[in-house]
Amino acid sequence: MKNNYSVIMAGGIGSRxxxxxxxxxxxxxxxxxxxxxxLIQMTFERLLAVSPVENIxxxxxxxxxxxxxxxxxxxxxxxxxxxxxxxNTAPCIAYAAAKLYSLNPEANLIVSPADHLIIQTDNFxxxxxxxxxxxxxxxxxxxxxxxxxxxxxxxxxxxxANSKLQPNDVVPVQQFREKPDLKTAEQFIAAGNFYWNSGIxxxxxxxxxxxxxxxxxxxxxxxxxxxxxxxxPNEQEYVNxxxxxxxxxxxxxxxxxxxxxxxxxxxxxxWSDLGTWGSLDTHLKKDASNNAVVGKNVHLFGTxxxxxxxxxNNTVIIDGLENYIIVQSENRLMIxxxxxxxxxxxxxxxxx
Numbered sequence: 001m002k003n004n005y006s007v008i009m010a011g012g013i014g015s016r017x018x019x020x021x022x023x024x025x026x027x028x029x030x031x032x033x034x035x036x037x038x039l040i041q042m043t044f045e046r047l048l049a050v051s052p053v054e055n056i057x058x059x060x061x062x063x064x065x066x067x068x069x070x071x072x073x074x075x076x077x078x079x080x081x082x083x084x085x086x087x088n089t090a091p092c093i094a095y096a097a098a099k100l101y102s103l104n105p106e107a108n109l110i111v112s113p114a115d116h117l118i119i120q121t122d123n124f125x126x127x128x129x130x131x132x133x134x135x136x137x138x139x140x141x142x143x144x145x146x147x148x149x150x151x152x153x154x155x156x157x158x159x160x161a162n163s164k165l166q167p168n169d170v171v172p173v174q175q176f177r178e179k180p181d182l183k184t185a186e187q188f189i190a191a192g193n194f195y196w197n198s199g200i201x202x203x204x205x206x207x208x209x210x211x212x213x214x215x216x217x218x219x220x221x222x223x224x225x226x227x228x229x230x231x232x233p234n235e236q237e238y239v240n241x242x243x244x245x246x247x248x249x250x251x252x253x254x255x256x257x258x259x260x261x262x263x264x265x266x267x268x269x270x271w272s273d274l275g276t277w278g279s280l281d282t283h284l285k286k287d288a289s290n291n292a293v294v295g296k297n298v299h300l301f302g303t304x305x306x307x308x309x310x311x312x313n314n315t316v317i318i319d320g321l322e323n324y325i326i327v328q329s330e331n332r333l334m335i336x337x338x339x340x341x342x343x344x345x346x347x348x349x350x351x352x
Contacts, residue, residue, distance in 0.1 A: 001055070003106045004132065005205075006047040007096045010040055010060040010068065010114035011083055016276045016344055019332030020309065028114035029067055032280060034294035034309075039274070040114040044072050049125040050110060050132070057081055057100070058114070059092050084240045090254035091246045093201075094212055094223035095239055101205035102230040108135050109208065111201040116273050117283055123167075123269035130168040131202035134263045140211065141170065141202040142256070144195030144264040145271045150185035153275065154196040155252065157264045161193035167268030176256055195264060198271060201251070208255070215258045222246050277307055277325045278341050305338075 014027030021027035028040045037045075040058070047056055058068050058075065062082040069080060081099065083092060093111060100107045110128060118124050131141035144157045156177040165171065176197065180188065188194035212220040222242040229238035256262065272279050284292035284307070291300055295310035301319045310316050310328045318326065323338045336344065 001050065001052055003104060004051045004108050004110065005055045005057065005100050005104070006051040006110045006112065007093075007100075008040065008043055008047070008056070008058045008112055008114045009089065009092060010058050010064065011086060011092065012113075012115065014115060015348060016341075017274070018344060018348060019327055019334050020329040024063075025067070026064075027274065029064070029071060032274065032294075032309075033117075033283065038071055039117065040068070041071055042118075043112060043114050043116065044074075046118060046121050046124055047110065047112065049121065050128045054079075057096065059083065059096055060114075061086065081239075082236070084243050087243055087246055087248045089251045090212075090216065090219060090249045091223070091243060093208065093251050094216075094219050094246075095242070097205045097208045097212075098224040098227060099230045099235070101209060101224075102227040105206065107205040108132055109201075109203055109205055111203075113199055113273070116198070116200070116271065117280075118269055118271055119283070120269040123267070127168055127265050127267040127269060128202065130170055131263075131265045134170050134265070135202045135204050135207065138204065138207055138261065140207060140255070140259055140262045142173070142262065142264055143198040143200040143202075143267050145198050145267055147189055147194065147196050150182060150189045151196070152179055152182055152185050154273075155179055156185075156188050156194045157197050158188075158194050159264055161191070165266060167266055169266050170263045171266065173262040173264050176252065195266065196271075197252075198267070199273070202265075207261075211255045211259050216249075216254045219246055219249075219254065276341050276344075277327070277336075278338060281307055307338075 010028050012026060013023050014021035017027040020030055029038050031038050053074050057079050059081045060068055062084055065080050065082050127143060134141040158174045158177060159171045160174060209224055222245055229235055274280055281292055286292055289304040291303060291306045293308045296312045297315040298308050298310060299317045303318050303321045305323045306321055307325045325336045325338055327334045
């Protein structure tokens with residue numbers, strides 16, 4: 001595995017997980033399941049099966065470096081790469097690819113968000129290994145997730161329909177489709193050859209740098225124009241300058257919509273991007289009334305289909321609620337109808 005490098009993307013704020021997730025302490029650093037592990041810790045443990053610990057890097061905002069090192073004590077400070085400001089995923093990937101290519105020109109990069117929930121870790125490992133074969137052949141591999149519902153919140157990957165395809169098969173991507181409306185999403189599901197785009201990528205460092213040079217030459221020049229700056233005392237200044245000058249752009253728009261050498265690995269592991277409290281619901285244990293509760297002293301009466309997350313030392317009584325999300329964190333309390341969850345960002349803007 002000496003050529004396998006994992007890059008954990010951990011710079012987001014996770015505002016839709018308010019009030020637990022805040023800018024000072026975003027969701028990737030939280031134990032949202034109440035199991036004693038944070039999301040970034042679970043991600044790190046998964047990646048140990050495909051990368052040596054010394055080859056795992058975290059790319060995060062400069063404000064979170066100490067938090068990363070606190071939660072991942074097996075890493076040293078040089079394995080935490082920091083961005084001075086948020087400029088979306090393409091600049092982050094350009095930074096990581098340039099640095100790791102300068103370390104090892106044969107580097108394979110496994111790029112994973114820090115805040116995804118994946119329980120079936122053995123299946124995850126098998127899927128990543130299938131993607132690494134694609135990467136070794138100079139392809140760009142993205143992990144596709146078999147859709148379980150016509151969700152309008154995800155991008156979709158289309159591939160050629162074939163009834164003989166099996167989990168972990170690797171097939172060429174025909175096209176990426178942005179978040180659809182409900183009718184279109186239903187058509188995708190019915191067609192059977194559309195998977196959700198997980199945002200987990202596998203490629204050789206040189207492959208993604210070549211793609212950047214072809215499709216995003218300015219971004220390439222900023223981050224990879226002079227590789228001698230990497231792994232030197234000049235690295236952070238060089239990177240800070242690149243982030244200051246670069247475009248705010250996602251890797252999907254920068255590369256994935258243009259490149260033709262893209263494969264999708266048809267995964268068979270459970271997956272959630274934990275974008276909202278509702279997306280967490282299916283992963284929590286339920287009581288007889290379909291309530292998902294995190295907290296030791298929560299007492300429910302006439303309450304059903306609720307998500308409750310409160311600190312362990314708090315005693316809570318809830319009476320007569322149905323289909324609500326109730327979350328307390330420090331001096332913040334949210335009581336929100338499940339059906340209004342997509343309004344949370346708007347509510348936060350109103351009280352800011």
